[in-house]
Amino acid sequence: MNAVTQTNVVTQTPLVTEARRGFAPWAGLTVLLTLGVLLAASADRWQGGWAETAAELHNAVLITVPAAAAAGCWQGGRERRRRTEELWATVPRPPLARFLVAALPTALWVAAGYAVAAGLALLATWPYALGDGPRPALVPTDACVSGAAVLAGHAVGRLVPARLTAPLLAMAGYVGLGVTAAAHEGAGRYLNPAFPVMESWVPVWWQPMAMAVWAGGLAGAAVLAYAARRRWTALLPLAAATAAGALLAQTGDGLWHTDPLTRRQVCDTSVAPAVCVNARYAGALPQITDALSGVTGRLKGVRNLPVRWEDRDGGPRDDEAELPSLTPLGWSFVRGRLTDTGEFAREAVGTLVLRGDCPDDRLGARFERADDAVENYLAPLPSRRYFDDLDSQGDARRRAALAGRRAARARLAAMGEQERRDWLSAYFAARAACDPSGVPAL
Amino acid sequence: MTSNGHLLHARSRGLPASLAALAGTTGFAVWAAARLDGFLDPDRRVPVVALAPLLAAAVIGVSLRSPSEELDGTAVRPWWPRRLTQLAGLTALSAALLPLAVLGHPEVFGPPAMIRNTLGCTGVTAAAAVLLGARLSWLPAFGYVSAVYLGSAGAHSGAATVWAWPMQPGTQPGAWAAALGAFTVGGALYAVRGARPEGPRGGG
Numbered sequence: 144m145n146a147v148t149q150t151n152v153v154t155q156t157p158l159v160t161e162a163r164r165g166f167a168p169w170a171g172l173t174v175l176l177t178l179g180v181l182l183a184a185s186a187d188r189w190q191g192g193w194a195e196t197a198a199e200l201h202n203a204v205l206i207t208v209p210a211a212a213a214a215g216c217w218q219g220g221r222e223r224r225r226r227t228e229e230l231w232a233t234v235p236r237p238p239l240a241r242f243l244v245a246a247l248p249t250a251l252w253v254a255a256g257y258a259v260a261a262g263l264a265l266l267a268t269w270p271y272a273l274g275d276g277p278r279p280a281l282v283p284t285d286a287c288v289s290g291a292a293v294l295a296g297h298a299v300g301r302l303v304p305a306r307l308t309a310p311l312l313a314m315a316g317y318v319g320l321g322v323t324a325a326a327h328e329g330a331g332r333y334l335n336p337a338f339p340v341m342e343s344w345v346p347v348w349w350q351p352m353a354m355a356v357w358a359g360g361l362a363g364a365a366v367l368a369y370a371a372r373r374r375w376t377a378l379l380p381l382a383a384a385t386a387a388g389a390l391l392a393q394t395g396d397g398l399w400h401t402d403p404l405t406r407r408q409v410c411d412t413s414v415a416p417a418v419c420v421n422a423r424y425a426g427a428l429p430q431i432t433d434a435l436s437g438v439t440g441r442l443k444g445v446r447n448l449p450v451r452w453e454d455r456d457g458g459p460r461d462d463e464a465e466l467p468s469l470t471p472l473g474w475s476f477v478r479g480r481l482t483d484t485g486e487f488a489r490e491a492v493g494t495l496v497l498r499g500d501c502p503d504d505r506l507g508a509r510f511e512r513a514d515d516a517v518e519n520y521l522a523p524l525p526s527r528r529y530f531d532d533l534d535s536q537g538d539a540r541r542r543a544a545l546a547g548r549r550a551a552r553a554r555l556a557a558m559g560e561q562e563r564r565d566w567l568s569a570y571f572a573a574r575a576a577c578d579p580s581g582v583p584a585l
Numbered sequence: 586m587t588s589n590g591h592l593l594h595a596r597s598r599g600l601p602a603s604l605a606a607l608a609g610t611t612g613f614a615v616w617a618a619a620r621l622d623g624f625l626d627p628d629r630r631v632p633v634v635a636l637a638p639l640l641a642a643a644v645i646g647v648s649l650r651s652p653s654e655e656l657d658g659t660a661v662r663p664w665w666p667r668r669l670t671q672l673a674g675l676t677a678l679s680a681a682l683l684p685l686a687v688l689g690h691p692e693v694f695g696p697p698a699m700i701r702n703t704l705g706c707t708g709v710t711a712a713a714a715v716l717l718g719a720r721l722s723w724l725p726a727f728g729y730v731s732a733v734y735l736g737s738a739g740a741h742s743g744a745a746t747v748w749a750w751p752m753q754p755g756t757q758p759g760a761w762a763a764a765l766g767a768f769t770v771g772g773a774l775y776a777v778r779g780a781r782p783e784g785p786r787g788g789g
Contacts, residue, residue: 177728184736184749206731217721224720307606310643310723317636317731318617 162248166221170214171252174207174289178260181206182267187473189264191271194342194402194423195472197278200261204285205324205337209316211253211289212296216309218249219300242370246297254290258282271479273426275404281340284351288336291362292316298369330392342470343456344399353387360384405456414439416464416495417451424469427479431466434484435491438521446568447575452491461575464494489522501577508544513570513582516551551585598671603648607679610640614686627690634687634694634702635734635751639726641679642706646722648675649714649775654782669776676707676768697755705750705764706730708771715771719780 161167181203182189189195222228222245231241261282269277299312323335332338336358340346363380371377391398407422411432418435420428432439435452442448449459452466459465467490469476481487496514519527534545558566566583573581595601614637621629649672651657657664680703684696691697706726714722730751737749746759753760 173724173728177732180729180732181736184733185738203735206735210728210731213724213727306647306720307644310640310647310727313723313727314636314640314643318632321632 157244158248161244162251165248166214166218167248167252170211170218170249170293171256173214174210174253174256175260177206177210178203178257179263182260182264186267187477189472190268191273191477191479192342192423192470192472193268193272193275193278196264196268197281198340198342198344200264201281201285201340202337203260204288205320205339206317207253207257207285207289208292208320208336209313211250211292212299212316213309213313214253215246215249215293215296216300216312218245218293219297220304220308221245222301223304237372239367239370239372242297242301242366246294246366249297250290250293253293254286257286257289261286273424273479274409274421275423278345280346281351284355285336287355288358291358295362295365298365301369330395333391333395333398334388340399343402343405345402346399347394347397350391350398353391356387357384357391360387401456408453408455410451412451415442415445416449419451419453419455419466421454421469424476424479427469427476427481430481430484431487434481434487438488438492438495441521442567444564445571446564447572449495449575452494464491467491467494485522485525489518489524492518492522495521496574501574507579508547509579509582510574511544512547512551513585515548516555516585517567517570519552520555554585594667597652598650599648600671603644603675604678606644607641607675607682610637610644610679611682611685613637613640614683618686627687627693627695630687630690630694631752632734634698635730637683637686638679638699638702638706638751639723639730641683641703642710642726643723645672645675645679645707646710646714646726647719649711649722649780650719650783651780654779657779664779665776668779669772672707672711672772672775676703679703679707692756693754695755698753701755701761701764702751704768708764708766708768711771711775712767713771714780715774715778717781718783720783722780 185199189199222231234241265277265279296312300308320335320337323332324337324339326332334357336354360380360383364377364384367377367380368374404422408419409422409425409428410417410419411428414432418432420431449464450462453459453463454466467475467487475482475487496517531545534541555563569581569583614633618630618633621633680700683703684699687695687699689695709726710722713725733749733751737745737752746753746757747763750760750763
C-alpha cells in the first residue's frame with residue numbers, strides 16, 4: 144500500500160501538484176466569485192437574452208483581466224516570499240520550465256473560472272430565452288485573454304516583488320482598460336480585449352482568433368523575454384501579436400457588424416394592426432399579442448389603421464406604428480416576461496395614435512381632444528384621474544379644456560358600435576394624413 | 586511605551602512607506618478627477634470614487650502586517666489599542682485626503698461618497714487581513730467593488746442601496762449603513778485578532 148502511494152507521488156508531475164494545491168484553485172474561485180457577483184447583480188439586464196448574455200460576459204473582461212494579472216503577479220512573488228528562489232535554482236530544469244510550472248496552473252484555473260461563470264450564465268439564460276440561440280463565440284477568447292493576463296502578471300510579479308505590486312497592477316489594469324474602453328475614436332481601442340460591445344453586434348469570424356493571438360502573443364513574449372534561455376525567441380510571439388494587432392487595428396469598424404436577426408421580425412397577422420416582435424424575442428409574440436388583445440379587440444372592424452406594430456432595427460415605415468421597445472432588458476421586459484402588460488398596452492396605443500411626424504403647429508385643440516378620447520377609450524391611463532384633478536384646480540382655460548376632453552370621452556364611449564367604428568376609421572385616416580379638418584366632430 | 590517606542594513601532598509597521606503611498610493615491614485621485622472633468626458632471630467621478638478608496642484600502646491593508654508575530658505574542662501590554670490606532674489613523678488620513686479630489690456635489694458623488702467608500706473598503710480589507718493575511722488583504726475588496734461597479738448600473742433602490750454601497754450617491758442611508766457596518770466589523774476583528782500570521786511560508 145505504501146509502495147503504491149509512493150509511486151503515485153513520484154509519477155505526479157509538479158504541474159499537477161501546483162494545479163491542485165496552493166493559490167491556483169483559489170485564483171480560479173476568486174474570478175468565478177467576482178463574475179458571480181457581477182452577473183447576479185446585473186441579472187435583469189441579460190438573463191433571457193442570448194445576445195445580452197454574450198455582451199455582458201464579454202464586457203466583464205474589463206474586471207477579469209486586471210484581476211487575472213493581479214493573481215498572476217501574486218503567484219509570481221511567491222518564491223521571493225517563501226525564500227525558495229535558491230532552492231528552485233538547484234532544480235535540473237531550465238528557467239522557462241520552472242516559470243511555467245508555477246504560472247500555468249494559475250492561468251488555467253483563472254481561464255477555467257471565467258469559462259465556468261460563462262457556462263453558468265448561459266445555463267441561467269436558457270430557460271427564459273425566447274428566440275435566437277446561444278452565442279459562445281467570444282467566451283474561449285475571453286478565457287484565453289484572462290489566462291494570458293495571468294502569465295504576463297506572473298512575469299511582473301517576479302520582476303517587482305513588492306507587497307503593493309499586485310494591487311497596483313490590478314488598479315493600472317482597471318484604469319488602462321477602462322480609459323481605452325471609454326475612448327470613442329482611435330484604432331487602438333480595437334486592440335482592447337475589453338472593447339465594449341453592443342448586444343446587437345456580432346464579430347467577424349476571425350476577430351476572436353486575432354484577439355486571442357494578440358493577447359496571447361504579448362503574454363508569450365513577456366514570458367520568453369523573462370524566462371527563456373534564448374531571449375530572442377520572444378520575438379516570435381511578439382511578431383505574431385504585432386501581425387494580429389495590425390489586422391485588428393486596420394480593420395477597425397469592420398470587425399463588428401449588426402446582427403442580421405435584429406432586422407427580422409415575426410408577426411401575428413390574425414389581429415389588426417398586426418403585432419410584430421423582433422426575431423430575437425420571437426417566443427414573446429403570444430404574450431405581447433395577449434397584452435395588446437384589449438386594444439386590438441376594441442379596434443376590430445376599424446379601417447385606416449397602421450398595418451402593424453413593427454419591431455425591427457430602424458424606425459417604422461409610413462404605414463406602421465412602432466412597438467414599445469422591449470430592450471434594453473431589465474425595464475419593461477425581464478426574464479422573458481413583460482413586467483407591466485397594462486403599461487405596455489398604453490405605450491402601444493401612444494405610438495398608434497401619435498405615429499408619423501405631424502408637425503406640432505398642425506396639431507390643434509381638435510386633435511388634442513380626439514387623441515385624448517381615443518387613448519382613453521383604448522387603454523385608459525391609471526393616473527388620468529390625478530391629472531384631471533390637477534387641471535380641475537387650474538385656471539379657467541385649463542378647466543375649459545378639461546371639460547371639453549371629458550365631454551369628448553363621454554361621447555366616444557356612448558356611441559353605438561358601428562358609429563364608433565366609423566368615427567375611429569375617419570379619425571385614423573385624418574391622423575395618417577395629418578389633417579385636422581378630417582377629424583370628425585366629437 | 587515612550588514616544589521613542591511609539592516611533593519605533595510605527596517604523597516597524599512600515600508607516601512612512603504607507604504614508605507616502607497614501608499621498609501618491611491622493612495625487613492619483615486628484616489627477617484622475619481632473620482628467621475626467623468631474624466638475625462638469627459629477628457622474629463622471631464614479632470611477633474615481635470607486636477606485637481611489639480601493640487603492641487606499643489596499644495600502645492600509647498591506648501595512649497591517651506584523652514583521653514579528655511570535656515576538657508580539659509575548660508582549661505584556663494588550664495589542665488592540667495599537668492596532669486600532671494604526672487602522673483608525675490611516676483610515677482617517679485617507680478619508681481626509683481623498684475627498685480633496687472630488688470637492689462639491691455632496692448629494693451625489695462628492696466628498697461624502699468618497700469618505701463612505703474609504704470606510705467601507707478599509708473595513709472589508711481589514712477583515713480580509715484577519716482571514717487571509719495582510720499581504721493578500723486587498724483581494725476581496727478589489728473583487729467585490731469591481732464586480733459591483735460593472736454590475737449595479739442603474740440600481741438605486743431597495744436592497745441595491747445596501748449591497749451596491751460603493752456605487753450609491755453620497756446621501757443614501759442604506760449605503761452608509763453597509764459601509765459603516767463593514768468598517769466596524771472589520772476594524773473590531775482586526776483590533777482583537779490582528780492580521781493572520783504569515784511567516785516565510787504563509788499567505789499562499
